[in-house]
Amino acid sequence: xxxxxxxxxxxxxxxxxxxxxxxxxxxxxxxxxxxxxxxxxxxxxxxxxxxxxxxxxxxxxxxxxxxxxxxxxxxxxxxxxxxxxxxxxxxxxxxxxxxxxxxxxxxxxxxxxxxxxxxxxxxxxxxxxxxxxxxxxxxxxxxxxxxxxxxxxxxxxxxxxxxxxxxxxxxxxxxxxxxxxxxxxxxxxxxxxxxxxxxxxxxxxxxxxxxxxxxxxxxxxxxxxxxxxxxxxxxxxxxxxxxxxxxxxxxxxxxxxxxxxxxxxxxxxxxxxxxxxxxxxxxxxxxxxxxxxxxxxxxxxxxxxxxxxxxxxxxxxxxxxxxxxxxxxxxxxxxxxxxxxxxxxxxxxxxxxxx
Amino acid sequence: xxxxxxxxxxxxxxxxxxxxxxxxxxxxxxxxxxxxxxxxxxxxxxxxxxxxxxxxxxxxxxxxxxxxxxxxxxxxxxxxxxxxxxxxxxxxxxxxxxxxxxxxxxxxxxxxxxxxxxxxxxxxxxxxxxxxxxxxxxxxxxxxxxxxxxxxxxxxxxxxxxxxxxxxxxxxxxxxxxxxxxxxxxxxxxxxxxxxxxxxxxxxxxxxxxxxxxxxxxxxxxxxxxxxxxxxxxxxxxxxxxxxxxxxxxxxxxxxxxxxxxxxxxxxxxxxxxxxxxxxxxxxxxxxxxxxxxxxxxxxxxxxxxxxxxxxxxxxxxxxxxxxxxxxxxxxx
Numbered sequence: 001x002x003x004x005x006x007x008x009x010x011x012x013x014x015x016x017x018x019x020x021x022x023x024x025x026x027x028x029x030x031x032x033x034x035x036x037x038x039x040x041x042x043x044x045x046x047x048x049x050x051x052x053x054x055x056x057x058x059x060x061x062x063x064x065x066x067x068x069x070x071x072x073x074x075x076x077x078x079x080x081x082x083x084x085x086x087x088x089x090x091x092x093x094x095x096x097x098x099x100x101x102x103x104x105x106x107x108x109x110x111x112x113x114x115x116x117x118x119x120x121x122x123x124x125x126x127x128x129x130x131x132x133x134x135x136x137x138x139x140x141x142x143x144x145x146x147x148x149x150x151x152x153x154x155x156x157x158x159x160x161x162x163x164x165x166x167x168x169x170x171x172x173x174x175x176x177x178x179x180x181x182x183x184x185x186x187x188x189x190x191x192x193x194x195x196x197x198x199x200x201x202x203x204x205x206x207x208x209x210x211x212x213x214x215x216x217x218x219x220x221x222x223x224x225x226x227x228x229x230x231x232x233x234x235x236x237x238x239x240x241x242x243x244x245x246x247x248x249x250x251x252x253x254x255x256x257x258x259x260x261x262x263x264x265x266x267x268x269x270x271x272x273x274x275x276x277x278x279x280x281x282x283x284x285x286x287x288x289x290x291x292x293x294x295x296x297x298x299x300x301x302x303x304x305x306x307x308x309x310x311x312x313x314x315x316x317x318x319x320x321x322x323x324x325x326x327x328x329x330x331x332x333x334x335x336x337x338x339x340x341x342x343x344x345x346x347x348x349x350x351x352x353x354x355x
Numbered sequence: 356x357x358x359x360x361x362x363x364x365x366x367x368x369x370x371x372x373x374x375x376x377x378x379x380x381x382x383x384x385x386x387x388x389x390x391x392x393x394x395x396x397x398x399x400x401x402x403x404x405x406x407x408x409x410x411x412x413x414x415x416x417x418x419x420x421x422x423x424x425x426x427x428x429x430x431x432x433x434x435x436x437x438x439x440x441x442x443x444x445x446x447x448x449x450x451x452x453x454x455x456x457x458x459x460x461x462x463x464x465x466x467x468x469x470x471x472x473x474x475x476x477x478x479x480x481x482x483x484x485x486x487x488x489x490x491x492x493x494x495x496x497x498x499x500x501x502x503x504x505x506x507x508x509x510x511x512x513x514x515x516x517x518x519x520x521x522x523x524x525x526x527x528x529x530x531x532x533x534x535x536x537x538x539x540x541x542x543x544x545x546x547x548x549x550x551x552x553x554x555x556x557x558x559x560x561x562x563x564x565x566x567x568x569x570x571x572x573x574x575x576x577x578x579x580x581x582x583x584x585x586x587x588x589x590x591x592x593x594x595x596x597x598x599x600x601x602x603x604x605x606x607x608x609x610x611x612x613x614x615x616x617x618x619x620x621x622x623x624x625x626x627x628x629x630x631x632x633x634x635x636x637x638x639x640x641x642x643x644x645x646x647x648x649x650x651x652x653x654x655x656x657x658x659x660x661x662x663x664x665x666x667x668x669x670x671x672x673x674x675x676x677x678x679x680x681x682x683x684x685x686x687x688x
Contacts, residue, residue, distance in 0.1 A: 109370060109373040112373075112374070112662075113665075114662060114665050117624070117627075117654075117657055117658045118658060118662075120627075120642060120654060120657075120658075121381060121382075121655065121657075122385065124651070124654055125382055125385050205506055209627065209646060211646060227632065233518050246507055249507060250503060261498075
């Protein structure tokens with residue numbers, strides 16, 4: 001019953017590819033140098049300047065084209081670093097008991113902080129530049145998924161096939177690579193899509209607040225520039241300053257949303273029929289469930305010693321992914337590691353930290 | 356095993372200590388120091404600091420003293436409620452914040468409450484019949500809203516209702532130079548004026564905030580659709596509406612409550628953006644101006660206050676949560 005991602009997924013993917021192409025080919029596509037004053041200030045669109053010019057005579061179209069670069073560069077680097085950190089911290093904290101307490105304390109602290117004031121303080125202190133922006137966003141956006149990865153690791157670690165592997169004398173590194181890491185990769189697509197979206201959001205917002213890269217052109221920065229003019233809406237050409245960067249940002253974010261929707265659909269079909277798993281969950285363990293819901297098929301291509309998932313059934317977690325696919329809350333990937341029967345801790349609301 | 360409440364308090368105490376400490380560590384551990392920044396950072400929009408401002412900053416951070424003395428002085432000042440003096444405005448930071456706090460607080464609380472109530476109601480309606488037309492419509496709207504950053508929503512509303520239709524003011528928290536008069540009618544006029552100015556900013560926060568509540572409430576409702584007590588409630592002959600209100604809503608209230616607290620931290624960021632777009636004279640605008648002037652004492656205070664404020668709210672909600680859970684447990688057990 002593998003469901004296919006819908007048309008929106010492909011539309012989003014195509015849109016993202018188009019943005020990537022525009023960003024990569026910016027110097028070829030842009031009719032003017034976006035930094036130079038190439039026309040009359042505040043000119044309405046002409047053949048020479050298809051989207052008009054801003055109040056210092058820079059070509060708006062060229063700025064929009066170069067703005068795609070800023071957004072995607074920041075998104076790419078932030079996603080790569082943040083994902084690596086999430087997995088590093090999550091795997092370490094989940095696998096090595098001794099590292100768990102300090103790592104999770106730090107994670108909780110970062111999760112508890114209101115993010116935007118933190119970004120503002122740090123960025124103002126170290127100075128706004130593209131490099132610093134990437135560093136700040138990447139270094140502060142990993143905690144939510146570090147928690148999620150850790151909870152997966154905790155589940156996996158107690159699975160019988162992992163125990164068996166360790167009993168056979170497998171070194172830690174082998175167990176992690178062969179058994180633990182593959183189990184965590186299920187949440188990887190979600191993390192990637194969410195973080196890209198978060199980075200695009202955050203880059204635009206911070207640039208709008210005047211903390212974008214001083215030298216790189218970005219959509220948020222264009223809007224910040226436009227809104228710094230107290231007489232903006234009195235000027236006849238204001239739509240050409242406000243609308244192009246607004247629509248470009250919205251389109252890019254929409255593309256990531258559509259992609260994440262498609263990813264969620266595919267993943268929810270991978271993780272089995274939710275209704276069945278809820279109603280027929282055997283009291284003792286999940287291996288029967290595992291066979292019944294036909295999840296084997298989903299993993300047929302993978303080489304694996306044991307079941308793909310910890311016995312105990314309940315995959316992590318079709319619900320959570322569906323939740324965030326439609327909107328900003330990942331959470332439900334609960335963390336019951338305390339095992340004291342208390343309700344889950346207030347789940348980290350992923351997408352908020354994440355966009 | 357400590358009682359749950361004590362453990363909870365301890366955890367939050369630790370977190371609060373972490374925030375206070377982080378506020379001390381961040382400026383001192385980042386590359387460079389607050390004074391040297393701006394020398395070689397390319398084309399930075401912010402103004403370079405004047406000599407007087409640098410002297411003031413050095414005194415504020417006490418950079419000439421050893422680190423332990425700095426920490427001692429920082430904690431001492433903090434315990435007296437002294438947050439330093441703003442550099443750009445040469446006034447005590449605490450005074451500035453006290454002046455601006457009511458604006459932001461009013462904006463945040465009102466919009467968050469509306470968002471929670473409207474969002475929960477819409478979410479229950481959507482989740483009651485998953486897959487139905489109204490479910491798909493509501494989820495589509497909520498997803499679309501969740502996908503747009505605050506500042507785009509704000510700009511959209513501003514363009515439509517203030518610039519285009521002219522129904523609302525473009526800027527500010529109240530009409531400039533307006534004489535309201537001191538009599539009750541004047542007070543009412545002033546209140547109306549403020550509400551009129553704050554409608555669009557609040558609407559932005561409501562629009563952005565509602566979607567999360569819709570999606571959360573919907574999924575919670577879908578989750579308990581087949582719960583036995585709902586079947587019983589229906590069998591008793593309660594109307595669907597009664598079932599929803601008396602039996603479904605209380606059961607999804609807990610996660611929503613927690614979520615309410617978690618939202619606060621992000622809504623705060625939203626307020627920053629919204630106040631910048633609409634020129635509401637609250638903490639967010641103060642923060643924005645502080646960025647431009649690199650007014651570090653002010654930024655540090657804002658970070659500290661927002662961090663502690665979010666922690667305090669979450670603690671409060673968790674205590675409520677704990678009580679409700681215990682009661683439920685007793686009933687069940």
